[in-house]
Amino acid sequence: MFPIFNNGSCWIKADFHLHTQADKEFRYRGEPDRFISDYVKTLKEADIGLGVITNHNKFDVDEFKALRRAAGREGIGLLPGVELSVNDGKAGVHTLVVFADAWFINQQQTNHIQSFLTATFAGIDNFENENARSTENIVQTIRSLDRYGRDYFIVFAHVEADNGLWG
Numbered sequence: 001m002f003p004i005f006n007n008g009s010c011w012i013k014a015d016f017h018l019h020t021q022a023d024k025e026f027r028y029r030g031e032p033d034r035f036i037s038d039y040v041k042t043l044k045e046a047d048i049g050l051g052v053i054t055n056h057n058k059f060d061v062d063e064f065k066a067l068r069r070a071a072g073r074e075g076i077g078l079l080p081g082v083e084l085s086v087n088d089g090k091a092g093v094h095t096l097v098v099f100a101d102a103w104f105i106n107q108q109q110t111n112h113i114q115s116f117l118t119a120t121f122a123g124i125d126n127f128e129n130e131n132a133r134s135t136e137n138i139v140q141t142i143r144s145l146d147r148y149g150r151d152y153f154i155v156f157a158h159v160e161a162d163n164g165l166w167g
Contacts, residue, residue: 012049016096016155017083022063023055024128040070054081054096054157057121058128059113061104080104080113083157084120086141087133091162095138100151112148120144 019026021035030038043051051071053064059082068078081098103112120134120141121127127134136144145152156165 013047014050014052015043015046015048016052016054016081016098017157018051018053019055019083020053020060020063020067022058022060025056036066036070039067040074040076043071043076044074048076050077050079052079052081052096052098054083054098056083056128057085057117057132057134058082059099059104059111059117061111061113064104082113082117084117084141085131085133086138087135088137089162089165092131092133093138093165094157094161095141096155096157097145098153098155102150103148103152112150116144116148 020039021028028035028038053059053067059080061080064078064080071078079098080101080103081096084095084097085092086095099113103116104110117127120136121132122135124132124135126132134141142154159165
């Protein structure tokens with residue numbers, strides 16, 4: 001997937017907290033048909049070698065695949081993820097969940113990321129808002145993710161803020 005690692009390890013600049021126009025909080029002011037190319041150009045200009053798309057409580061599989069294809073042509077790796085607002089702490093805890101491809105690519109073309117989001121926000125309308133909280137705390141969230149039997153890892157976002165782990 002990442003040819004830069006063919007001969008061992010190397011240093012790359014990574015950004016694990018990227019949003020896109022699929023996120024209600026993201027603003028793109030360019031031409032709509034240029035979003036993908038402009039986004040990848042911005043990643044390249046920032047010298048990002050690996051990025052994770054982590055929109056708030058949302059994963060747009062079609063947008064992700066288009067961004068990954070375009071980024072790959074420029075030697076940039078993109079991983080699927082979500083910035084999940086976990087129901088813990090005084091303002092929720094923003095948790096970046098980074099998923100293996102098996103979460104959305106298989107024989108049945110099932111998007112298990114969306115299935116997980118639907119389950120963790122059961123009964124909550126408009127959960128794609130950055131301030132919406134899931135129905136589960138951090139421990140419950142990890143247990144729910146584990147039940148899918150697919151690889152993932154988590155990173156806590158802006159830990160010092162009110163909606164971070166320390167807040």
